[in-house]
Amino acid sequence: MLITQFMQIIVNATFLINTLRTEPEILREMKLFTIKNVATEIENELGININISNIEIIQNGSGKLDLGNDKKGRLSTTDINLLKTCHVHRKGCILVSDDLLLKNAASENDIKCYTTPEFAAYQLKKGVITKQQCVKFMNILKKIYIRPRDIDKILKRIESW
Numbered sequence: 439m440l441i442t443q444f445m446q447i448i449v450n451a452t453f454l455i456n457t458l459r460t461e462p463e464i465l466r467e468m469k470l471f472t473i474k475n476v477a478t479e480i481e482n483e484l485g486i487n488i489n490i491s492n493i494e495i496i497q498n499g500s501g502k503l504d505l506g507n508d509k510k511g512r513l514s515t516t517d518i519n520l521l522k523t524c525h526v527h528r529k530g531c532i533l534v535s536d537d538l539l540l541k542n543a544a545s546e547n548d549i550k551c552y553t554t555p556e557f558a559a560y561q562l563k564k565g566v567i568t569k570q571q572c573v574k575f576m577n578i579l580k581k582i583y584i585r586p587r588d589i590d591k592i593l594k595r596i597e598s599w
Contacts, residue, residue, distance in 0.1 A: 446471050446531040447557075448496075448524050451479040451516070453534040456554050458486060460578040464571060468561065471496045471531075473523055475516040499526035503547050512539055524549045532557070536584060554579065555592045562596060572596065 448471045457465055458480070470493045477495055481487055499522045505513070513521075517540045524533045525547055533544050533551040544551035552560055555576060562572040573593065580589045 446527055448472060448520065448527070448531050448533050449476070450520055450533070450535040450537065450540065451476050451483065452536040453554050453557070454480050455483060456536065456579060456583065458484060459582060461575045464558075464567060464575050466492060468492060468566060470494070473498050473516070473519055475519055479516060496523065499523035503543075505543060505546075513543060517543070521547060521549065532560075553588060555583070555589045559592050559596055562599070569596065569599065
């Protein structure tokens with residue numbers, strides 16, 4: 439089945455912070471979406487206004503989520519708003535987050551979610567970025583990333599592509 443539908447890439451603060459701290463130019467290659475709460479977090483954390491032309495602020499969604507009590511108490515309001523927004527668009531969006539709790543909650547609600555390294559590999563596979571850009575980004579990211587072994591695994595996988 440050929441999918442011609444546009445996939446919305448909805449990103450959270452960790453993805454944007456990691457990317458802005460490592461290889462901000464790679465962001466200019468992609469059309470990204472986020473919610474106002476995330477933009478505010480970026481401004482507070484980095485002092486950067488994410489007024490990048492290819493990052494669009496979208497309205498919070500009102501999707502109905504299935505969250506266990508353990509997750510409800512540990513997810514931030516921003517995370518829950520991101521999940522609700524993605525849930526509304528779940529057939530046509532990908533959430534990008536390095537927060538494993540958020541990633542697991544997304545998976546439990548049928549929302550496709552990638553970590554930053556997984557997303558970079560996905561963008562390479564889709565031809566949005568080159569292999570050289572991807573490897574450069576991953577090597578820079580590895581210096582600040584919370585789980586550098588994840589990057590090593592993906593770098594090993596893309597060697598053969």
